Amino acid sequence: xxxxxxxxxxxxxxxxxxxxxxxxxxxxxxxxxxxxxxxxxxxxxxxxxxxxxxxxxxxxxxxxxxxxxxxxxxxxxxxxxxxxxxxxxxxxxxxxxxxxxxxxxxxxxxxxxxxxxxxxxxxxxxxxxxxxxxxxxxxxxxxxxxxxxxxxxxxxxxxxxxxxxxxxxxxxxxxxxxxxxxxxxxxxxxxxxxxxxxxxxxxxxxxxxxxxxxxxxxxxxxxxxxxxxxxxxxxxxxxxxxxxxxxxxxxxxxxxxxxxxxxxxxxxxxxxxxxxxxxxxxxxxxxxxxxxxxxxxxxxxxxxxxxxxxxxxxxxxxxxxxxxxxxxxxxxxxxxxxxxxxxxxxxxxxxxxxxxxxxxxxxxxxxxxxxxxxxxxxxxxxxxxxxxxxxxxxxxxxxxxxxxxxxxxxxxxxxxxxxxxxxxxxxxxxxxxxxxxxxxxxxx
Amino acid sequence: xxxxxxxxxxxxxxxxxxxxxxxxxxxxxxxxxxxxxxxxxxxxxxxxxxxxxxxxxxxxxxxxxxxxxxxxxxxxxxxxxxxxxxxxxxxxxxxxxxxxxxxxxxxxxxxxxxxxxxxxxxxxxxxxxxxxxxxxxxxxxxxxxxxxxxxxxxxxxxxxxxxxxxxxxxxxxxxxxxxxxxxxxxxxxxxxxxxxxxxxxxxxxxxxxxxxxxxxxxxxxxxxxxxxxxxxxxxxxxxxxxxxxxxxxxxxxxxxxxxxxxxxxxxxxxxxxxxxxxxxxxxxxxxxxxxxxxxxxxxxxxxxxxxxxxxxxxx
Numbered sequence: 001x002x003x004x005x006x007x008x009x010x011x012x013x014x015x016x017x018x019x020x021x022x023x024x025x026x027x028x029x030x031x032x033x034x035x036x037x038x039x040x041x042x043x044x045x046x047x048x049x050x051x052x053x054x055x056x057x058x059x060x061x062x063x064x065x066x067x068x069x070x071x072x073x074x075x076x077x078x079x080x081x082x083x084x085x086x087x088x089x090x091x092x093x094x095x096x097x098x099x100x101x102x103x104x105x106x107x108x109x110x111x112x113x114x115x116x117x118x119x120x121x122x123x124x125x126x127x128x129x130x131x132x133x134x135x136x137x138x139x140x141x142x143x144x145x146x147x148x149x150x151x152x153x154x155x156x157x158x159x160x161x162x163x164x165x166x167x168x169x170x171x172x173x174x175x176x177x178x179x180x181x182x183x184x185x186x187x188x189x190x191x192x193x194x195x196x197x198x199x200x201x202x203x204x205x206x207x208x209x210x211x212x213x214x215x216x217x218x219x220x221x222x223x224x225x226x227x228x229x230x231x232x233x234x235x236x237x238x239x240x241x242x243x244x245x246x247x248x249x250x251x252x253x254x255x256x257x258x259x260x261x262x263x264x265x266x267x268x269x270x271x272x273x274x275x276x277x278x279x280x281x282x283x284x285x286x287x288x289x290x291x292x293x294x295x296x297x298x299x300x301x302x303x304x305x306x307x308x309x310x311x312x313x314x315x316x317x318x319x320x321x322x323x324x325x326x327x328x329x330x331x332x333x334x335x336x337x338x339x340x341x342x343x344x345x346x347x348x349x350x351x352x353x354x355x356x357x358x359x360x361x362x363x364x365x366x367x368x369x370x371x372x373x374x375x376x377x378x379x380x381x382x383x384x385x386x387x388x389x390x391x392x393x394x395x396x397x398x399x400x401x402x403x404x405x406x407x408x409x410x411x412x413x414x415x416x417x418x419x420x421x422x423x424x425x426x427x428x429x430x431x432x433x434x435x436x437x438x439x440x441x442x443x444x
Numbered sequence: 445x446x447x448x449x450x451x452x453x454x455x456x457x458x459x460x461x462x463x464x465x466x467x468x469x470x471x472x473x474x475x476x477x478x479x480x481x482x483x484x485x486x487x488x489x490x491x492x493x494x495x496x497x498x499x500x501x502x503x504x505x506x507x508x509x510x511x512x513x514x515x516x517x518x519x520x521x522x523x524x525x526x527x528x529x530x531x532x533x534x535x536x537x538x539x540x541x542x543x544x545x546x547x548x549x550x551x552x553x554x555x556x557x558x559x560x561x562x563x564x565x566x567x568x569x570x571x572x573x574x575x576x577x578x579x580x581x582x583x584x585x586x587x588x589x590x591x592x593x594x595x596x597x598x599x600x601x602x603x604x605x606x607x608x609x610x611x612x613x614x615x616x617x618x619x620x621x622x623x624x625x626x627x628x629x630x631x632x633x634x635x636x637x638x639x640x641x642x643x644x645x646x647x648x649x650x651x652x653x654x655x656x657x658x659x660x661x662x663x664x665x666x667x668x669x670x671x672x673x674x675x676x677x678x679x680x681x682x683x684x685x686x687x688x689x690x691x692x693x694x695x696x697x698x699x700x701x702x703x704x705x706x707x708x709x710x711x712x713x714x715x716x717x718x719x720x721x722x723x724x725x726x727x728x729x730x731x732x733x734x735x736x737x738x739x740x741x742x743x744x745x746x747x748x749x750x751x752x753x754x755x756x757x758x759x
Contacts, residue, residue: 399724
């Protein structure tokens with residue numbers, strides 16, 4: 001929470017609202033197709049603005065600036081309020097040329113006409129083959145244009161305390177059924193030990209689990225969004241975790257990344273963690289005493305379906321209002337797919353690349369000391385390739401995530417179920433889309 | 445802006461001229477110079493945003509084109525307000541905060557009054573020390589206070605919880621039933637000193653002769669406190685109550701921080717949190733309508749309370 005003035009006065013609330021909505025009334029008429037930008041190179045030197053939240057990005061950009069005196073890039077770190085700042089700039093007509101946008105926020109921003117289509121640039125359309133398929137699918141909205149370049153991803157995997165599993169003579173689970181069986185055994189062996197925790201306030205994580213089960217939440221045809229947040233595949237995941245919660249096989253009182261979570265790990269109360277690639281450094285940096293105890297293995301699968309899921313990651317989007325699309329494409333392509341740039345972003349910012357070449361970086365091919373010198377990135381690279389490319393986010397994802405979380409929290413507290421939470425999310429998706437006048441219908 | 449500033453002048457000018465008949469009164473330019481530092485920010489950062497929110501609350505979003513068509517806003521009458529009134533989450537947040545206020549405000553003000561009365565007795569030594577100690581929590585920013593308390597509430601980290609567990613108690617400060625009161629506790633800790641100080645200043649202005657007269661009539665310290673001091677500072681108590689009602693309706697920081705460690709605080713836990721959540725989902729018009737409704741409820745409750753008590757309190 002960034003705006004945390006004690007007992008905010010109404011004026012402050014209103015002021016915040018008014019700063020955000022500077023231009024409320026825009027005239028209708030411009031259709032989305034007109035957003036395709038022209039790709040003329042500029043004459044002479046240009047300066048691009050690039051907003052991001054990645055630590056050390058200034059150094060990456062400095063390298064580019066040294067090599068490209070005619071295309072100078074200025075960076076601004078917007079990690080204090082990423083989407084707030086982007087939204088304000090858009091409304092004020094002062095958006096940067098390029099901005100970091102999470103995959104799940106792409107449709108929402110596109111609905112606000114935030115992007116320019118770079119598919120007029122040959123280099124942009126040709127970049128498709130450079131990226132892991134699902135990332136391109138989301139950044140190009142199913143190949144209907146080029147609105148962003150994928151930058152990093154969060155392919156999911158299972159972090160396991162191999163020592164605890166070994167101690168109790170339990171094999172590392174490969175399927176979700178085995179995982180549940182292991183959860184029962186661990187809990188029976190030691191009532192203070194749980195296989196993992198379920199954080200009800202983390203819709204992003206739960207969405208990753210849904211994604212793994214090919215639970216397509218949104219699709220588009222016939223001039224309408226089709227909302228299937230509570231599909232059978234989603235319900236399968238929800239019922240699975242509901243059973244884990246009802247049988248008290250998972251903790252529900254820990255928030256992901258919180259001090260409390262690390263304390264529980266430290267006290268050996270949690271035996272595994274369903275995480276993403278970027279989580280490897282979280283464990284290394286916050287749990288130094290547990291070096292050598294953690295392993296990273298593929299995420300448990302749904303039966304023989306070997307699909308994996310993704311949790312987080314970002315793109316670098318072409319923002320509406322940028323005047324130098326040609327140069328923006330050049331820089332963006334370098335930033336998101338050049339091995340030298342990716343190596344720096346990985347080292348300084350911990351980004352796990354979305355580019356195929358990035359997965360082969362030397363730093364991502366070596367064993368990692370904290371994890372017993374295991375080649376953990378092989379697991380993530382493999383996961384990355386197994387992520388469903390059909391999955392799409394909705395245009396009001398943030399609102400839906402909040403509704404899902406609120407309802408999941410109720411389920412975790414014992415009133416309602418996770419299936420109810422899916423129903424609440426489905427209703428919230430339809431309502432929020434209606435509020436934004438986005439045509440939508442329930443079901444395929 | 446200057447327009448509004450000058451428009452305010454006729455109101456102020458007669459009062460000034462009446463008082464200074466001989467001097468002919470200050471020139472309008474002087475009055476404007478003194479008033480501008482107040483009116484300019486007041487208009488810019490208060491009236492304009494409030495007016496803007498009001499205007500926004502009457503707009504609705506429409507869209508042309510396909511999947512990602514272009515949106516625009518248009519006048520929608522009371523459509524946003526209809527939605528607010530039909531929004532169950534909104535009314536449950538109001539109910540929750542109502543319960544919070546009915547319990548927390550009297551407790552806090554009672555404690556503040558007791559401390560103020562104690563500080564005012566001649567019996568107490570080290571007055572300055574106790575006064576500052578009682579006031580100190582108010583100097584801690586609300587967010588920091590909430591973070592501090594969240595460590596004390598957290599079963600993983602809290603020495604308090606550890607101690608209670610050692611004696612066989614298993615409190616769950618962050619559980620679904622308790623978390624509202626845990627937030628109330630943070631508010632009470634933060635604001636008691638502030639309210640105490642307002643009451644204490646009122647006590648300080650009571651003339652000593654009243655006490656002397658009371659003592660001559662045989663009143664005990666107890667009787668002086670309840671029969672003389674409390675009735676005299678009643679206007680201050682009313683004032684702190686009104687402030688507290690306003691503060692309660694606008695509660696945000698404490699639950700928002702506790703939400704980081706407890707999923708039992710939903711994104712719509714308090715009316716302001718709901719407005720924030722709706723705004724973060726790009727529905728600024730709805731958020732504006734929610735804000736206006738909160739403001740109206742706040743006005744009704746605080747002015748209603750003042751009217752109700754004004755005769756008794758002598759306001």
